[in-house]
Amino acid sequence: MKPFAYERPDDAARAVATVAADTGAVFLAGGTNLVDHLRLGIAAPSTLVDVTGLTSAEITDLPDGGLRIGAGVRNADLAADERVRRRYPALAQALLAGASGQLRNMATTGGNLLQRTRCSYFQDLTTPCNKREPGAGCAALEGWARHHAVLGATHEPAGVACVATHPSDMAVALVALDAQVHVLGPDGERTVPAGRLHRLPGDDPARDTVLAHGELITAVDLPPSAIAARSAYRKVRDRASFAFALVSVAAALDVDAGGTVRDARIALGGVAHVPWRATAAEQALVGGPATDDAFRAAARAELVDARPVESPRGGTAFKLPLVTATLAATLRDLAVREETA
Amino acid sequence: MKVDVSLTVDGRHHRLAVDTRTTVLDALREHLDVTSPKKGCDHGQCGACTVLLDGRRTLSCLSLACAHDGAEITTADGLAPDGELHPVAQAFLDHDAYQCGYCTPGQICSAVGMLAEAAAGAPSIVSGDLTAPVDLDRAEIAERLSGNLCRCGAYAHIVDAVSEVAP
Numbered sequence: 163m164k165p166f167a168y169e170r171p172d173d174a175a176r177a178v179a180t181v182a183a184d185t186g187a188v189f190l191a192g193g194t195n196l197v198d199h200l201r202l203g204i205a206a207p208s209t210l211v212d213v214t215g216l217t218s219a220e221i222t223d224l225p226d227g228g229l230r231i232g233a234g235v236r237n238a239d240l241a242a243d244e245r246v247r248r249r250y251p252a253l254a255q256a257l258l259a260g261a262s263g264q265l266r267n268m269a270t271t272g273g274n275l276l277q278r279t280r281c282s283y284f285q286d287l288t289t290p291c292n293k294r295e296p297g298a299g300c301a302a303l304e305g306w307a308r309h310h311a312v313l314g315a316t317h318e319p320a321g322v323a324c325v326a327t328h329p330s331d332m333a334v335a336l337v338a339l340d341a342q343v344h345v346l347g348p349d350g351e352r353t354v355p356a357g358r359l360h361r362l363p364g365d366d367p368a369r370d371t372v373l374a375h376g377e378l379i380t381a382v383d384l385p386p387s388a389i390a391a392r393s394a395y396r397k398v399r400d401r402a403s404f405a406f407a408l409v410s411v412a413a414a415l416d417v418d419a420g421g422t423v424r425d426a427r428i429a430l431g432g433v434a435h436v437p438w439r440a441t442a443a444e445q446a447l448v449g450g451p452a453t454d455d456a457f458r459a460a461a462r463a464e465l466v467d468a469r470p471v472e473s474p475r476g477g478t479a480f481k482l483p484l485v486t487a488t489l490a491a492t493l494r495d496l497a498v499r500e501e502t503a
Numbered sequence: 504m505k506v507d508v509s510l511t512v513d514g515r516h517h518r519l520a521v522d523t524r525t526t527v528l529d530a531l532r533e534h535l536d537v538t539s540p541k542k543g544c545d546h547g548q549c550g551a552c553t554v555l556l557d558g559r560r561t562l563s564c565l566s567l568a569c570a571h572d573g574a575e576i577t578t579a580d581g582l583a584p585d586g587e588l589h590p591v592a593q594a595f596l597d598h599d600a601y602q603c604g605y606c607t608p609g610q611i612c613s614a615v616g617m618l619a620e621a622a623a624g625a626p627s628i629v630s631g632d633l634t635a636p637v638d639l640d641r642a643e644i645a646e647r648l649s650g651n652l653c654r655c656g657a658y659a660h661i662v663d664a665v666s667e668v669a670p
Contacts, residue, residue: 262650
């Protein structure tokens with residue numbers, strides 16, 4: 163681990179000013195990803211600016227009926243919150259499907275959003291990675307590709323290729339639930355929709371999000387939503403627990419008495435550089451029947467432009483039927499629950 | 504860069520100067536000779552380093568000591584007074600819930616933290632109803648302890664041990 167200075171400013175504005183003024187400085191929150199990166203050599207900051215205690219660790223009711231989640235709220239506390247469990251079950255389930263009990267006690271809301279890909283080549287300094295070292299190439303394209311993308315990736319040219327996926331479960335639920343992310347920067351506050359916080363690799367895979375250096379997530383708002391109470395998160399992974407998603411689905415469904423879909427919210431995890439809002443699938447569903455055939459057709463509509471990684475040592479083509487089956491299973495379960503409610 | 508931190512470990516107060524890079528795990532093992540938390544993977548993937556930090560189960564290998572100045576830490580060693588065994592530790596003995604024992608202090612701290620979380624009503628991903636009271640059956644215990652790996656594969660007996668002390 164390279165040496166670094168450690169600072170703990172008195173308030174969030176000073177923390178932002180400190181990081182904004184120093185390209186080598188980074189924020190430290192729960193540390194579950196950053197401390198590992200320091201050890202692996204992926205991150206070598208000159209200064210860690212600890213924001214623990216500088217952003218809210220509270221979940222508060224908003225006047226419009228929504229919830230405000232302080233960026234410092236621990237994942238375990240967010241999942242256990244009674245209001246989240248009742249009104250935004252997909253978020254509670256996504257959090258509980260992620261990491262382990264210990265990690266959920268440590269990881270914060272802000273840090274969870276800003277965690278970086280677990281692509282094994284990004285984490286291995288001996289292999290080329292455009293995200294870690296722009297222009298170096300992408301080892302995943304010829305390597306052991308399994309946790310990699312099928313949507314929105316950059317396959318060529320070699321100097322900018324990136325097929326990494328965003329690893330968060332929580333973020334997938336936040337995108338499906340239309341959350342808003344509050345950000346404090348050196349020039350003041352702004353709000354970014356959760357679905358616009360992360361960016362596709364494009365020709366600059368080193369950048370995970372639209373945030374500028376020095377911008378700090380201070381809170382996440384969940385809008386009031388009747389459909390969110392009928393939401394769920396489903397995760398498919400290589401082992402029964404404590405593993406990143408191969409594919410995951412956060413969805414909410416509103417079906418009328420005649421069995422027609424009135425409204426749908428869908429986001430996919432494990433398939434792209436971002437938590438992927440499945441707008442094509444949503445549009446395909448609304449106004450149609452809540453049947454298994456329709457659910458599968460909606461998944462196929464979302465995957466029209468999919469391009470799996472086809473590596474000699476594995477690939478991600480298996481994710482296409484997996485997305486279809488997982489989305490159909492999630493929606494089927496929600497539709498049945500609504501029928502029996 | 505060195506920083507001064509104070510840590511209370513198993514009831515004892517310590518002041519020490521540590522490099523900013525020192526983790527809580529290394530502060531405990533290398534600076535304070537508190538060796539019950541173990542270094543397994545050192546990446547947050549195995550749980551052998553689990554301690555209770557300010558009452559909650561935490562991975563000491565991913566916690567920087569400088570960021571936890573003033574913390575109260577309980578290791579498996581400090582769960583019960585000298586010469587006595589915590590009920591969870593006793594259950595591990597009674598059920599032969601280990602083989603080599605390397606992961607055991609982390610397993611026990613994790614189980615103690617998990618039981619407190621369940622008592623407070625926290626659900627898990629295998630809870631059918633997120634708002635129902637917690638019933639710690641075998642599936643719930645296995646899920647809630649999935650952050651602690653056992654290379655010897657003593658999981659069946661670990662679940663037996665924790666089942667015995669679960670309400």
